[in-house]
Amino acid sequence: MKKYFLMATVLLAGVAAIGQSLEDINKYMLLNQNKKAKELVDKFLAESKNVNKADGWFYKGRIYNAASKDSGIAVSEAMNLKIQSFEAFKKCQTLDAKDVSLKNESYVSYFDLYQTFFQLGADEYNAKNYKSSFEGFKNALNIHEYVSSRGYEYKGFKFSAFDTTTTEYTASAAYLAKDTVTAMEYYKKIANANIGGEKYLNIYQSLAEYYLKIKDESNLKAILEKGRTIYPQDDYWTEVEIEAVAKAGNKQALHAKYEELMKRNPGEYKWSYNLGVDLFNGLYTADEKPTNPIAAKAKLTEVLKTSIAAQGDKGIEAKMLMTRHAYNDAYDYQDSAKKLKGMTPDIVKKRNEAKAMFLKKVDECLPYAESVSSFYGAQATLKPTQKSNYKIVLDLLSQLYSAKNDLKKAAEYDKKKATVDNL
Numbered sequence: 001m002k003k004y005f006l007m008a009t010v011l012l013a014g015v016a017a018i019g020q021s022l023e024d025i026n027k028y029m030l031l032n033q034n035k036k037a038k039e040l041v042d043k044f045l046a047e048s049k050n051v052n053k054a055d056g057w058f059y060k061g062r063i064y065n066a067a068s069k070d071s072g073i074a075v076s077e078a079m080n081l082k083i084q085s086f087e088a089f090k091k092c093q094t095l096d097a098k099d100v101s102l103k104n105e106s107y108v109s110y111f112d113l114y115q116t117f118f119q120l121g122a123d124e125y126n127a128k129n130y131k132s133s134f135e136g137f138k139n140a141l142n143i144h145e146y147v148s149s150r151g152y153e154y155k156g157f158k159f160s161a162f163d164t165t166t167t168e169y170t171a172s173a174a175y176l177a178k179d180t181v182t183a184m185e186y187y188k189k190i191a192n193a194n195i196g197g198e199k200y201l202n203i204y205q206s207l208a209e210y211y212l213k214i215k216d217e218s219n220l221k222a223i224l225e226k227g228r229t230i231y232p233q234d235d236y237w238t239e240v241e242i243e244a245v246a247k248a249g250n251k252q253a254l255h256a257k258y259e260e261l262m263k264r265n266p267g268e269y270k271w272s273y274n275l276g277v278d279l280f281n282g283l284y285t286a287d288e289k290p291t292n293p294i295a296a297k298a299k300l301t302e303v304l305k306t307s308i309a310a311q312g313d314k315g316i317e318a319k320m321l322m323t324r325h326a327y328n329d330a331y332d333y334q335d336s337a338k339k340l341k342g343m344t345p346d347i348v349k350k351r352n353e354a355k356a357m358f359l360k361k362v363d364e365c366l367p368y369a370e371s372v373s374s375f376y377g378a379q380a381t382l383k384p385t386q387k388s389n390y391k392i393v394l395d396l397l398s399q400l401y402s403a404k405n406d407l408k409k410a411a412e413y414d415k416k417k418a419t420v421d422n423l
Contacts, residue, residue, distance in 0.1 A: 021050075025059050034067040054096035061088035061109060068116070075120060079135055086113055086143060107152040114143040114159075118166060121173065130177035137170040162193045168203070184210050191223060196230045204230065208240045212247075220244060235270075242274070254278065262306065269310035273318050276304045280321060284328050297329055316375045320389055323368040327396050330361030334403075362400050369397050377416075382423050391420050 021044050028037035041060045050056050067073075068081035089109060093099050102109065121136025141163060148159040171186035187203045195203075204227040211220035220240075228237040238261060245257045258275035265271060279300040282290060290296035304325060307318035337354035340347050376382060376390035394417040401410040 022055055022059060025063070029059070029063055029066065032066070034063060034070055037063045038067050052095055054092045055101060057088045057092035057095065058101040061085045061092060064088060065109060065113060065116075075124060075129075075132055079117070079120060079132075079139065082113055082117055083139060085109075086139070086146075090146075106154045107147065108154050110143060110147045110152060111154050111157070114140050114147065117143065121169065125169065125173055128176075130173045131179075134170060134173035134177055134179070134182075137166055137173055141166045141170055162189075162195075164190060164193070164195050164200075168200075171203075180210065191226055194226070194230065201231055201234070205236055208237070212240055212244055217244070238271075251278070251282070267310060269307045269314075269318060272303050272307035272310060273321070276300060276307055276318065276321055276325075279303060280325055283325075297325075300325055316372055319368050319372050319375075320393065323365060323372055323393060323396065326361060326365035326368060327400070330358055330365055330400075330403075333358040333361060359404070362403050366397075366400055369393050369400065373397060373413075373416075379423075382420075387420050387423065390423075391417050394420070 021040070025037055025040045025044060028034075028040060037059075041056065041063050044050050045056050045060060062085075064081045064085035068078040068085065073081075089102060092101055117136050117140035119136075121133045121138075121140060124130070124133035124136055127133075144159050144163045144166060148161055148163075151158070167186050167189050171183045171190075174180075174186065175183035184207060187207050190200060190203050191207055204223060207223045208220065208227060211217075211223060224237045224241055227234070231237075242254070242257060242261075245254050255275060255278065258271050258278070261268075261271040262275070279296065283293065283296055283300060301322075304318055304322040308322060311318045333354045337351050337358065340351040340354065372393045373390070376386060376393070379386070382390060394413045398410045398413040398417070401407070401413065
């Protein structure tokens, strides 16, 4: 937890123009007899003639803060006394236009309240009393904002305009107390202040995930834009952007978003590859197929060529997907040929055309499949998923060469496939 230098809590001998009653209160305060001093100041302010006397509220603030530090007092009571102390000081200032009492002590009482509230929050946090810890940090933060907004200083020390650390601890305590909504409110304060640095990246990401979960499109868009501005090298913002569109369930919107990202990042293969995967699944695994499969296949081929060019030699995923697409495309023509029954001239013509397209697609598939096979074959070791893909592509090559009646070549790939598990 953050530590602050210890500020002296100077007890002043008194304030200007105090009456006999306040002198008695001051005496008990100086003797640290807080219970008696509190009793007297409460009695003093209960009288209608004294309720608008600034000095009385100043004394109440000092005494209640001192009483909050008495040994044996419950944390909840200590915090309550400090809150009343803070309110008493503010009341004093509203009643004294010249702000004599607090100005004479250089506003040390406010700084002390901040420090001791923070310490209560830290102690409760370490004790895993997160609800109580939240109250401590929250009140410290309230005082910080009040003091900072007025530019008060004590012996040259001033608060920063924004208390990042206390705001972060307040959010953390709320989150651990299972109050996610409140935690995000404090995280948002940090984001609104445009605080950057690696240690705060998770705050922006947490906000993005929260807005995504509750479907708050406006705040999600804002935090993604801010995150992308402060952390431009992180792809996280774009991934969340994609996830939000995907969750909406509109395939056309999702594909449009991928195409937008492809234009925005022409050298990045990931977005064209992801679009390729989605188009592939729509063509070959989804229950509901595209209304125009020929156009859909042409689109997938175009997208995968873009992805292969962008990926270059850095990987083989795009080529592997192209291999599977080209293979499926080829065998769709073979299946079409088998379904054409009869020997009429028209049927025979269509069947021969389908067989010719099958062989044409086989030839188109082979270069991709062989490139994938060469890539995996050149690796010293293969991970389990790579072994699986290697066996798949070797099996496909065997089938493709069999279709071309090159049984020798097909046998070579079958032999390679049998040795993959030993790699």
